[in-house]
Amino acid sequence: MKHLSALLASAALVVASAPALAAEKWDMPLAYPATNFHSENAVAFAKCVAEGTGGNLEIVTHPNGALFSGNDIKRAVQTGQAPIGERLISAHANENPLFGIDSIPFLATSFEASDKLWKAAREKLTQALDEQNLVYVYAVPWPPQGLYFKKEVNAVADMKGIKFRAYNAATARIAALAGMAPVQIEAAELSQALATGVAESLISSGATGVDSKVWESLTHFYDVQAWLPRNVVFVNKDAWSALDDGTQKAIADCGEKAAAEGTAKSKALTDQTLKTLADNGMKVSEPSDQLKSELKAFGETMTQEWVDSAGAEGKAIIDAYKAM
Ligand code: PCA
Numbered sequence: 508m509k510h511l512s513a514l515l516a517s518a519a520l521v522v523a524s525a526p527a528l529a530a531e532k533w534d535m536p537l538a539y540p541a542t543n544f545h546s547e548n549a550v551a552f553a554k555c556v557a558e559g560t561g562g563n564l565e566i567v568t569h570p571n572g573a574l575f576s577g578n579d580i581k582r583a584v585q586t587g588q589a590p591i592g593e594r595l596i597s598a599h600a601n602e603n604p605l606f607g608i609d610s611i612p613f614l615a616t617s618f619e620a621s622d623k624l625w626k627a628a629r630e631k632l633t634q635a636l637d638e639q640n641l642v643y644v645y646a647v648p649w650p651p652q653g654l655y656f657k658k659e660v661n662a663v664a665d666m667k668g669i670k671f672r673a674y675n676a677a678t679a680r681i682a683a684l685a686g687m688a689p690v691q692i693e694a695a696e697l698s699q700a701l702a703t704g705v706a707e708s709l710i711s712s713g714a715t716g717v718d719s720k721v722w723e724s725l726t727h728f729y730d731v732q733a734w735l736p737r738n739v740v741f742v743n744k745d746a747w748s749a750l751d752d753g754t755q756k757a758i759a760d761c762g763e764k765a766a767a768e769g770t771a772k773s774k775a776l777t778d779q780t781l782k783t784l785a786d787n788g789m790k791v792s793e794p795s796d797q798l799k800s801e802l803k804a805f806g807e808t809m810t811q812e813w814v815d816s817a818g819a820e821g822k823a824i825i826d827a828y829k830a831m
Contacts, residue, residue, distance in 0.1 A: 545769065
């Protein structure tokens with residue numbers, strides 16, 4: 508009898524908890540290829556959330572801009588067309604200068620500095636996203652940004668007239684300052700743009716250079732270490748509010764884990780990917796002293812421009828960062 512009542516009790520439990528077990532499925536658009544470390548990290552994040560919610564929330568990643576192209580992901584999540592997504596946040600600096608804080612040349616050029624800058628900015632950034640109907644979950648920096656060309660470049664004068672692939676306002680501004688012609692291209696279209704000559708240079712990480720096999724079109728990489736831009740993962744605020752506390756906590760905890768693991772991967776890839784560029788025949792080197800100092804001057808101009816556009820709020824973040 509005891510046995511039977513235990514069976515009945517567990518059957519009742521199954522029935523009672525059945526509605527909660529109807530798993531919710533969230534599509535998560537990503538801009539970068541499936542083999543990119545951010546995309547792999549998002550898959551690990553999704554797995555963590557599935558485990559943390561006992562399978563109640565299934566997040567399905569869609570890499571390479573397949574569901575929404577990079578430039579459309581943020582709006583898609585804001586409007587609820589996708590409940591969650593990942594985006595290179597500096598590509599939206601035109602909406603709010605705060606989103607461009609990670610792409611000010613030579614402000615924060617190491618992982619350590621990037622971490623401090625993000626700590627200084629995070630609360631204000633979270634607020635800015637909240638005002639756009641987005642809930643901040645986690646962010647991971649790309650490896651430091653260097654310059655790719657198909658010829659030797661020792662000074663800004665050597666860059667004049669070159670078609671330069673830009674991925675945000677800061678990269679377009681560098682092109683303008685250097686007398687290059689900027690063309691905005693998503694990473695998913697980069698290989699083709701280089702192959703067809705639509706672009707013939709860029710600033711990016713070794714990771715993206717490897718993802719796009721840029722050695723098929725380009726020859727030189729200069730390890731400038733100009734900044735470390737971030738991909739940010741955010742959730743639509745209405746989708747977030749509809750979740751129970753346990754699910755929200757699982758997402759937040761998995762987000763923290765993803766930030767740490769993604770950053771560790773980014774660090775490890777920094778040298779590894781530059782080696783892969785060299786192994787594939789690219790000339791990987793330090794910029795010349797002249798190029799370095801000319802680029803630093805661009806950095807000073809752009810820092811001033813950023814502070815002018817971001818106002819007191821922006822200046823407070825920079826001051827807090829510098830005091831760390
Ligand atoms: N790769 C991305 C952004 C920064 C980076 O390293 C890209 O080039 O699109």
